[in-house]
Amino acid sequence: MERLVWFKSLPPMQIRRNKTLSFLLRILSGFFALLLTTFILSYITAPKVPILGFHGIYDRNQPNIGMIQNPIAKRMSYPMQDMEILLDYLLSHNYWFLSAQELYEFFITENQEIPPEHIGQKPIVLSFDDSYKTINTNLLPVLEKLEARYGKKAKAILFLNPGTFSKPGHPSTTYLSCEDLRVGFTKGFYDIQSHGLTHKNLTQIAAPDLHIELAQAQTQLRDCMAGLAPVGAIAAHIAYPYGASNRQVEKAAAQYYSSGFLYNSKILRFCWLKNRYAISRLTVNREKSAERLIQMAEKSTLLTHKPPC
Numbered sequence: 001m002e003r004l005v006w007f008k009s010l011p012p013m014q015i016r017r018n019k020t021l022s023f024l025l026r027i028l029s030g031f032f033a034l035l036l037t038t039f040i041l042s043y044i045t046a047p048k049v050p051i052l053g054f055h056g057i058y059d060r061n062q063p064n065i066g067m068i069q070n071p072i073a074k075r076m077s078y079p080m081q082d083m084e085i086l087l088d089y090l091l092s093h094n095y096w097f098l099s100a101q102e103l104y105e106f107f108i109t110e111n112q113e114i115p116p117e118h119i120g121q122k123p124i125v126l127s128f129d130d131s132y133k134t135i136n137t138n139l140l141p142v143l144e145k146l147e148a149r150y151g152k153k154a155k156a157i158l159f160l161n162p163g164t165f166s167k168p169g170h171p172s173t174t175y176l177s178c179e180d181l182r183v184g185f186t187k188g189f190y191d192i193q194s195h196g197l198t199h200k201n202l203t204q205i206a207a208p209d210l211h212i213e214l215a216q217a218q219t220q221l222r223d224c225m226a227g228l229a230p231v232g233a234i235a236a237h238i239a240y241p242y243g244a245s246n247r248q249v250e251k252a253a254a255q256y257y258s259s260g261f262l263y264n265s266k267i268l269r270f271c272w273l274k275n276r277y278a279i280s281r282l283t284v285n286r287e288k289s290a291e292r293l294i295q296m297a298e299k300s301t302l303l304t305h306k307p308p309c
Helices: 002-009 012-044 071-076 080-092 100-108 134-150 178-186 207-224 247-253 290-297
Strands: 051-054 123-129 156-160 190-194 237-239 259-261
Touching (some): 051 290, 100 190, 100 259, 134 178, 178 190, 178 207, 190 207, 247 259
Parallel strands (some): 156 190, 190 237
């Protein structure tokens, strides 16, 4: 009652000002609510490319062959039997297996329009870290088997540490050799990219060592693949060891590589990407079934003639 009496006692001009202010506040509140809703919906519906990050590939029938006997490495390995289920689904459903450069050109920088032959497909990226020999012994046979079945290839991006390669004359059952890479690349299945020279955490080393890890990895990978591909097509992109990066690492990486990949268990919403040296990847380990990975893949954006962004 007192408030009503007080309001009535205000001068007419003050009452009109208060009503105007109240009206403007309601308008602003509604505007910001609409803006927030639009922002959230835009993020939820943003076009996506799932980037699956694998490590070693083991055979359930021979689980210890070629694997590092380390609890973390064993957990991060993935069974070839489930890999075959996943790849069979992706090939039978006509997914587009992107190379690192295709991801960069068509989805990161959008410097090129999506080719007509890929309209109607869903893009997917399969990446494999750490240079494990089981890529050749357990993954490559599955890739070849499915190519024979479907008449098309599933491409794998290999993020490699050339400093851990097995040496000629000293074959390793744990790490790939340069010759292993050349075989898989010649067959058209491998995309060769960098994972640093020796898999050091790039955020924990001094600047001179950081540049050695970045530059020497690129040089050695390009030397390994000499004669098989243009120099710029090899080791043009990097995945940071352990997924660890900071501003210093990104700044250094930009001197050698066109893009950098994290491990943050997030799907890439490429229209929202502001920093091409912080590309999201989904972590895969043996606890994720083929069915779960298929569900991740199905979140990919169906490409149409309309630009995705």
